[in-house]
Amino acid sequence: MTTTVALDCMGGDHGPQEAVRGAAALSLKRQDIRLILVGDAPILSDLLDDCAYNPAQLSIEHAGEWVEQHEKPREALKAKPNASILVACRSVAEGRAQSIVTAGSTGAAILAADFCLGRIPGVHRAALAAVTPTELSHGPREDPFALLLDVGATLHATAEDLVTFAVMGSAYASAISGNDNPRLALLSNGTEPEKGPAEVVEAHKLLVGMESLNFVGNVEGLDIPRGTVDVVVTSGFLGNVVLKMVEGIGEVISDLASDAYARKFLWRLGLTMLSSGLKEIESVMDWESYGGAPILGFRHPVLKAHGRSRSRALGNACKVAAKAARSDMVRVVEDSLAALPETIGS
Amino acid sequence: MTTTVALDCMGGDHGPQEAVRGAAALSLKRQDIRLILVGDAPILSDLLDDCAYNPAQLSIEHAGEWVEQHEKPREALKAKPNASILVACRSVAEGRAQSIVTAGSTGAAILAADFCLGRIPGVHRAALAAVTPTELSHGPREDPFALLLDVGATLHATAEDLVTFAVMGSAYASAISGNDNPRLALLSNGTEPEKGPAEVVEAHKLLVGMESLNFVGNVEGLDIPRGTVDVVVTSGFLGNVVLKMVEGIGEVISDLASDAYARKFLWRLGLTMLSSGLKEIESVMDWESYGGAPILGFRHPVLKAHGRSRSRALGNACKVAAKAARSDMVRVVEDSLAALPETIGS
Numbered sequence: 001m002t003t004t005v006a007l008d009c010m011g012g013d014h015g016p017q018e019a020v021r022g023a024a025a026l027s028l029k030r031q032d033i034r035l036i037l038v039g040d041a042p043i044l045s046d047l048l049d050d051c052a053y054n055p056a057q058l059s060i061e062h063a064g065e066w067v068e069q070h071e072k073p074r075e076a077l078k079a080k081p082n083a084s085i086l087v088a089c090r091s092v093a094e095g096r097a098q099s100i101v102t103a104g105s106t107g108a109a110i111l112a113a114d115f116c117l118g119r120i121p122g123v124h125r126a127a128l129a130a131v132t133p134t135e136l137s138h139g140p141r142e143d144p145f146a147l148l149l150d151v152g153a154t155l156h157a158t159a160e161d162l163v164t165f166a167v168m169g170s171a172y173a174s175a176i177s178g179n180d181n182p183r184l185a186l187l188s189n190g191t192e193p194e195k196g197p198a199e200v201v202e203a204h205k206l207l208v209g210m211e212s213l214n215f216v217g218n219v220e221g222l223d224i225p226r227g228t229v230d231v232v233v234t235s236g237f238l239g240n241v242v243l244k245m246v247e248g249i250g251e252v253i254s255d256l257a258s259d260a261y262a263r264k265f266l267w268r269l270g271l272t273m274l275s276s277g278l279k280e281i282e283s284v285m286d287w288e289s290y291g292g293a294p295i296l297g298f299r300h301p302v303l304k305a306h307g308r309s310r311s312r313a314l315g316n317a318c319k320v321a322a323k324a325a326r327s328d329m330v331r332v333v334e335d336s337l338a339a340l341p342e343t344i345g346s
Numbered sequence: 347m348t349t350t351v352a353l354d355c356m357g358g359d360h361g362p363q364e365a366v367r368g369a370a371a372l373s374l375k376r377q378d379i380r381l382i383l384v385g386d387a388p389i390l391s392d393l394l395d396d397c398a399y400n401p402a403q404l405s406i407e408h409a410g411e412w413v414e415q416h417e418k419p420r421e422a423l424k425a426k427p428n429a430s431i432l433v434a435c436r437s438v439a440e441g442r443a444q445s446i447v448t449a450g451s452t453g454a455a456i457l458a459a460d461f462c463l464g465r466i467p468g469v470h471r472a473a474l475a476a477v478t479p480t481e482l483s484h485g486p487r488e489d490p491f492a493l494l495l496d497v498g499a500t501l502h503a504t505a506e507d508l509v510t511f512a513v514m515g516s517a518y519a520s521a522i523s524g525n526d527n528p529r530l531a532l533l534s535n536g537t538e539p540e541k542g543p544a545e546v547v548e549a550h551k552l553l554v555g556m557e558s559l560n561f562v563g564n565v566e567g568l569d570i571p572r573g574t575v576d577v578v579v580t581s582g583f584l585g586n587v588v589l590k591m592v593e594g595i596g597e598v599i600s601d602l603a604s605d606a607y608a609r610k611f612l613w614r615l616g617l618t619m620l621s622s623g624l625k626e627i628e629s630v631m632d633w634e635s636y637g638g639a640p641i642l643g644f645r646h647p648v649l650k651a652h653g654r655s656r657s658r659a660l661g662n663a664c665k666v667a668a669k670a671a672r673s674d675m676v677r678v679v680e681d682s683l684a685a686l687p688e689t690i691g692s
Contacts, residue, residue, distance in 0.1 A: 152535055155543050189498055189586040197501050197583055221590030237543055238584055240535040244567030245591055 011104020134227020357450025468683030480573020
């Protein structure tokens with residue numbers, strides 16, 4: 001089965017060349033993934049001429065404008081009806097592709113997906129999920145990563161939103177990691193069911209009753225670096241602050257490394273710290289291998305790659321997007337939400 | 347000037363002997379600090395007999411019962427009117443001591459202080475502040491620590507609460523670190539003033555107008571390990587989750603250390619990571635030196651030492667409590683809140 005991924009080539013920190021190079025390399029390796037390169041056609045075509053690639057696996061779709069990182073997403077999309085992220089989303093809406101990858105503005109990607117793709121029935125709010133490195137490993141492949149969501153698609157979350165995030169995060173973890181029964185928890189200030197603000201306490205009650213989920217209860221902040229569970233659910237405000245802490249730790253380590261030996265050692269070690277063990281330094285240093293952060297809740301998968309992604313990370317994001325498109329994730333989310341009491345998922 | 351600290355000797359993880367030993371050692375070193383040891387008098391007296399101490403600096407005040415960590419604070423205090431934390435707070439309320447140190451239940455300490463001491467005029471909610479290790483240093487002594495509050499005294503915070511926390515955190519940082527003009531920020535999901543939930547945006551507006559504070563705006567999660575500012579203000583729910591992440595990182599490092607060399611090196615390095623540089627390994631490893639987490643908002647200082655504190659940490663907490671009692675922190679907080687618009691601090 002061939003899956004087509006629409007790759008928004010514009011808006012990343014390093015320009016379209018990284019996207020084009022990543023796509024070209026992937027086209028030579030994976031006959032089962034077709035790629036639509038979305039962006040300024042003359043530029044993309046020129047860049048492609050400099051690469052080895054398989055023309056059967058690649059095509060270009062023109063988008064003469066794009067959303068810059070500093071622009072306000074809503075205004076930018078209004079002003080630029082042919083922005084690359086909109087063209088990419090339309091290619092999926094019109095059936096030419098099955099999923100989307102972008103390294104551009106997160107806000108623009110969420111809005112464009114909302115305009116063009118629509119949400120899964122029962123989903124009121126999309127969520128941005130992040131893959132965070134952990135000490136303990138996860139799933140049959142022993143990935144040293146867990147999924148944290150929402151990390152900032154929306155600030156507030158009701159109990160119903162948190163339940164929806166749990167269903168979506170669990171379905172995504174299953175689809176991508178091959179972990180049939182991912183362990184799922186709510187982030188709170190204590191493990192007891194009554195700990196946390198009202199929406200967390202209420203979500204806890206609802207999740208306990210959902211047999212399709214492997215809900216293990218509340219976890220605390222220290223469980224994030226440790227990796228006690230596979231999927232951690234929280235509101236976008238808290239999730240965003242926590243994610244930026246995880247990212248900040250790596251930067252702190254590298255700053256502290258003041259001479260060459262220390263730099264090398266500290267940097268390796270700092271990443272190890274969050275890994276599944278000393279033996280896995282290499283795989284954990286390899287942040288680029290996990291590809292991107294899924295935006296969950298739409299009828300088709302959208303992968304947000306980091307703005308500073310290079311070609312390899314973007315190629316990996318396309319692989320993950322293809323895998324997500326082939327899974328039955330969307331149906332699983334829809335079915336799970338349909339099975340909920342009437343006040344939710346309606 | 348002599349200051350008297352009421353030291354609640356019961357309720358710590360390692361029993362009253364650590365408190366008694368810490369107090370005995372301090373009595374030989376500091377003629378300016380008197381200590382009232384609060385707890386089971388026969389037990390404390392026996393323990394004291396085994397220590398070298400200066401009897402002029404120490405006395406015992408009997409409390410035959412105490413709150414256990416597993417008890418619900420409110421119920422426990424009702425059932426135990428002579429619990430050690432209540433006796434310690436009463437000794438301050440009645441003028442025999444000027445501040446309190448406890449390694450017992452945080453919830454019980456907050457409630458007991460609320461019953462016995464009363465809040466500073468203008469303060470609606472007390473806050474628990476934590477000292478977190480940072481890469482950048484702070485104040486004239488270049489402490490590799492910053493203050494984070496609230497970390498869980500209450501879950502929710504209104505804009506007014508956040509402003510109160512800012513005033514209190516700033517006053518405490520001044521009093522303890524000798525930093526006259528501590529840099530202060532709100533924790534949010536972006537540095538722009540309009541970022542964050544409504545209460546954070548509103549608090550931002552109010553803080554901008556307060557000339558007595560050195561408010562620098564919003565900071566993000568990554569600024570906590572980095573230490574961009576001296577005082578970080580947030581709600582108790584978010585602060586608690588974030589604090590437990592910081593604590594968790596150290597534990598993850600030590601778990602990962604699988605052989606003796608690695609254990610030593612990783613552990614040192616893990617703490618270094620959060621320090622002000624490679625040269626300060628020793629001072630940063632010295633977690634016990636900062637003594638305790640202040641509970642702010644009451645008419646007299648209350649220091650919550652970690653449950654697992656040993657004698658040295660408890661002795662240091664008594665020094666910090668004495669220093670806070672001598673400062674004009676309470677007056678500064680009262681004056682700052684009185685200067686606010688009428689809707690706040692009233």
